[in-house]
Amino acid sequence: MSTLAVQVVSPLGVIWEGNATRVTVPGIVGEFGVLPGHQPVVSLLRRGAARITCDGQPIVLTVAIDGGFVLVDDNTVTILSDNHARAHPGARS
Numbered sequence: 437m438s439t440l441a442v443q444v445v446s447p448l449g450v451i452w453e454g455n456a457t458r459v460t461v462p463g464i465v466g467e468f469g470v471l472p473g474h475q476p477v478v479s480l481l482r483r484g485a486a487r488i489t490c491d492g493q494p495i496v497l498t499v500a501i502d503g504g505f506v507l508v509d510d511n512t513v514t515i516l517s518d519n520h521a522r523a524h525p526g527a528r529s
Contacts, residue, residue: 438472438473438511439455439456439457439472439491439511440455440456440457440458440459440470440471440472440511440512440513441453441455441511441512441513442454442455442456442459442488442512442513442514442515443512443513443514443515444486444488444499444501444515444517445514445515445516445517446516446517446519447517447518447519451499451517452488452497452499454488454490454491455490455491455492456488456489456490456491456513457471457472457489457490457491458470458471458487458488458489459486459487459488459489459513459515460486460487461479461481461484461486461506461515462481462482462483462484462485462486462501463479463480463481463482463506464479464480464481464482467484470506470508470513472511473511474508474511475508476508476509476510477506477507477508478505478506478507478508479505479506480503480504480505481501481503481504481505481506481515481517482503483501483502483503484500484501485498485499485500485501486498486499486501486506486515487499499515499517501515501517501518502517502518502519503517503518503519504516504517504518
């Protein structure tokens, strides 16, 4: 199974990085998911929660963000948060 290399960055630095099988972000016009093989995209983000399904883990990591951008290219997802982001382990998938 292919994975995504994910990095969540805020003005304070890297909040979280690792591999994931799925990332869901709050896009400016609606929430959307990213799976391995996703086409390249750059999107504005609104305030909300990014959900990261960690590779090989039964847990979905939730990252609270305060707007920003997401960049998707070549199985890499970079979330750039406008302000400090907070990562919280979530429910089991």
